[in-house]
Amino acid sequence: MDFRAALLDQTRDFGELIRSADPSTPVPTCPDWTLQQLFRHVGRGTRWAAQIVTDRRSDPLDPRDVREGKPPDDPDAAIDWLNKGAQLVIDGVDRVGQTRVWTFVGPRPAGWWIRRRLHEVTVHKADAALAVGGAFDLSPELAADAISEWIELMAAQGTPHPPLDVGQSMHLHATDDGLGPTGEWTIVHDEDGVWWSHEHGKSGVALRGSATDLLLAITRRRTVAELGVEMFGDDAVWGRWLERTAF
Numbered sequence: 001m002d003f004r005a006a007l008l009d010q011t012r013d014f015g016e017l018i019r020s021a022d023p024s025t026p027v028p029t030c031p032d033w034t035l036q037q038l039f040r041h042v043g044r045g046t047r048w049a050a051q052i053v054t055d056r057r058s059d060p061l062d063p064r065d066v067r068e069g070k071p072p073d074d075p076d077a078a079i080d081w082l083n084k085g086a087q088l089v090i091d092g093v094d095r096v097g098q099t100r101v102w103t104f105v106g107p108r109p110a111g112w113w114i115r116r117r118l119h120e121v122t123v124h125k126a127d128a129a130l131a132v133g134g135a136f137d138l139s140p141e142l143a144a145d146a147i148s149e150w151i152e153l154m155a156a157q158g159t160p161h162p163p164l165d166v167g168q169s170m171h172l173h174a175t176d177d178g179l180g181p182t183g184e185w186t187i188v189h190d191e192d193g194v195w196w197s198h199e200h201g202k203s204g205v206a207l208r209g210s211a212t213d214l215l216l217a218i219t220r221r222r223t224v225a226e227l228g229v230e231m232f233g234d235d236a237v238w239g240r241w242l243e244r245t246a247f
Contacts, residue, residue: 151185
């Protein structure tokens with residue numbers, strides 16, 4: 001997948017969903033936020049990542065210190081500000097190459113941030129679509145990679161309350177044609193900790209649906225019941241996963 005092109009495309013799509021909407025529209029999947037706040041969060045977050053990369057930071061950046069972190073008041077200029085931020089991430093990675101920089105999960109090559117911002121924008125595009133009643137369309141490949149990236153983040157979190165208890169496991173199966181092994185995910189918590197693979201296997205709970213629906217479910221944007229995702233096994237395991245994977 002061309003993560004660079006996808007980041008630019010998804011950022012543009014997000015902006016277009018919001019462009020003509022009332023900025024005060026509430027965002028039901030982000031409680032207490034309006035579309036204006038969601039827009040600012042995405043745009044500033046992308047520039048925050050770009051600055052981490054460009055400055056080759058080894059520690060986190062205070063969001064208040066993001067350069068040009070506030071969108072212009074003019075709607076068209078604000079959309080340009082949003083899209084330029086995505087390009088700044090790509091340009092920053094081109095400048096610093098494989099330099100390792102700060103991330104949520106420890107030092108990583110700077111390019112890590114392109115994929116992270118891509119999927120951050122993708123999920124917030126779902127928030128915007130749900131707020132304005134618009135369509136949320138993703139290719140199965142993009143949705144599947146977003147699921148993989150989300151699981152990677154959740155498995156890497158060194159929290160006192162891991163997303164699965166020891167001895168528990170979870171399996172996701174995307175029903176889209178053409179994904180092959182990349183359309184399955186098995187997450188396990190055993191003596192080695194929390195880890196995951198694309199292998200097929202029996203788990204404590206299993207979910208089956210399209211990659212886009214599984215993404216919306218695992219990121220807590222909609223429930224499995226609302227989406228019509230099939231669930232088999234111990235639904236309490238799924239419930240605990242959702243409770244422990246707020247991000």
